[in-house]
Amino acid sequence: MKRTLPLLLLAALSLACVQAAFSQQDMKVLAPAALGKLTRPAAQFNHDPHNEKAKLDDCVICHHGGADGKQDKSVSTEGTPCADCHKVKSVGKNTGLQRAYHKQCIDCHKAKGKGPVACGQCHKR
Amino acid sequence: MNAAYEFVTGPLAWLAWGIFLLGSAFRLASMYQLAKAKDAPSLAFMSWSYSLRSIVNWLIPFNALGWRKSPAMTVATFVFHICLLVAPIFLVAHVMLWDQFFGVSYVTIPDSVTDILTLVVIGACLFFAGRRFLQPDVRYLTTGKDWLALVIVLAPFLTGFLAYHQLLDYDLMVILHVVAGEIMLAAIPFTRLSHMVFAVFTRAYMGSEFGGVRHARDW
Numbered sequence: 326m327k328r329t330l331p332l333l334l335l336a337a338l339s340l341a342c343v344q345a346a347f348s349q350q351d352m353k354v355l356a357p358a359a360l361g362k363l364t365r366p367a368a369q370f371n372h373d374p375h376n377e378k379a380k381l382d383d384c385v386i387c388h389h390g391g392a393d394g395k396q397d398k399s400v401s402t403e404g405t406p407c408a409d410c411h412k413v414k415s416v417g418k419n420t421g422l423q424r425a426y427h428k429q430c431i432d433c434h435k436a437k438g439k440g441p442v443a444c445g446q447c448h449k450r
Numbered sequence: 451m452n453a454a455y456e457f458v459t460g461p462l463a464w465l466a467w468g469i470f471l472l473g474s475a476f477r478l479a480s481m482y483q484l485a486k487a488k489d490a491p492s493l494a495f496m497s498w499s500y501s502l503r504s505i506v507n508w509l510i511p512f513n514a515l516g517w518r519k520s521p522a523m524t525v526a527t528f529v530f531h532i533c534l535l536v537a538p539i540f541l542v543a544h545v546m547l548w549d550q551f552f553g554v555s556y557v558t559i560p561d562s563v564t565d566i567l568t569l570v571v572i573g574a575c576l577f578f579a580g581r582r583f584l585q586p587d588v589r590y591l592t593t594g595k596d597w598l599a600l601v602i603v604l605a606p607f608l609t610g611f612l613a614y615h616q617l618l619d620y621d622l623m624v625i626l627h628v629v630a631g632e633i634m635l636a637a638i639p640f641t642r643l644s645h646m647v648f649a650v651f652t653r654a655y656m657g658s659e660f661g662g663v664r665h666a667r668d669w
Contacts, residue, residue: 364542364561427550438452443624444543450616 359408359422365448368426379440387429394418451621458628459547466632473639474647481648497658504657505650507669514669523581530574534603537567538631543614561614568611575604599642605630 356367381387390400391410394417402410408422415421420428430447434440441447485493508514517524538544540559548554578600582592609627612618638646645652660668 424549427546431550434452435456440452442452442455443621444546445613445616445620445624 355426357406357408357422359406359413361413365444366450368430368447369449370430370447379437386433392419394420451625454625455628458625458632462629462632466635469636470638473636474644477639477644478647478651481651492655492659495658495662496654497662500658500661501654502657503661504668505653507667508653516669522577526574526577529570530578533567533570533574537564537571537607538610540564565611565614568607568614571607572604572611575600575607595642599637602630602634602637602641602643606634 352370352372354367355370356363376382384403385398385401388401388403388405389396389398390402391397407425411420411422411425413422415424430440431442434442508517511524511528512518512521536559540557541564542558542561545555545558548556581588582596582600583589606627609623609630613620613623613627617623634643637643656668660666
């Protein structure tokens with residue numbers, strides 16, 4: 326009986342992790358609920374194939390930490406939805422959600438010289 | 451694609467804006483010098499009240515005699531100029547770019563509305579082209595420069611419409627659209643499009659002469 330509770334908790338936790346991992350695997354578009362009704366078609370993003378192609382092994386490259394508008398690449402935040410930190414309407418120095426997505430994707434694609442950079446390359450009809 | 455996109459949205463964009471702003475300043479300054487050298491008395495007659503009176507009266511559709519004489523052209527030109535300015539300035543995608551490049555953001559209008567405004571601009575361009583073909587007096591006065599101005603204005607709206615709807619090759623279309631917009635900006639000081647910078651002074655000159663010298667209305 327003493328062990329049941331911790332075991333149950335462990336099971337719940339691992340289930341949550343697996344779910345989170347699966348949900349990223351299944352991820353095809355970036356359409357956070359926080360943004361509500363979208364102006365353009367949702368940006369296409371296949372999480373796993375993208376990272377395989379871009380040779381991104383380290384989660385923190387995208388899932389960064391930080392505060393006050395400064396990124397902190399030493400703190401990994403995978404599992405935390407972007408919208409938890411990046412509010413739809415930017416607060417203080419923090420980057421707003423839409424701007425965060427645009428900068429995250431486009432700045433990297435520009436730096437690498439590969440990947441979509443113009444509106445319709447991600448927001449496909 | 452990425453190198454081309456970065457070039458047209460980077461250095462080429464700075465160049466186009468530079469030519470537009472410095473070129474316009476240069477044209478205004480040299481026109482002022484020319485007026486001073488060739489028609490100095492006219493500068494002495496320039497008046498704020500007669501200038502503004504003329505500008506305001508010509509800004510009201512069907513108010514000036516010139517507007518009333520050709521109603522179709524009046525509607526087309528007013529609608530065209532309003533859509534021409536409103537569509538690109540308040541387009542969501544353009545404001546996104548201001549935000550992306552400079553962190554500047556302002557009010558936008560819905561894409562469905564901008565789509566209609568764009569079609570209105572394209573339609574008005576076709577109307578102007580038809581008028582240059584079919585109306586004898588206009589046809590007689592039309593030169594290559596008029597057609598050039600029309601094509602330069604039509605191009606960014608046509609490519610913008612095709613890029614927005616992702617018809618034909620998107621990657622090519624979006625680059626053509628950016629380049630077409632930059633050609634338009636850079637062409638403003640040096641083509642028929644210079645009326646964007648000169649119109650207000652032309653009107654002021656006419657208004658001042660008619661008001662101060664002939665004591666008559668110029669609308």
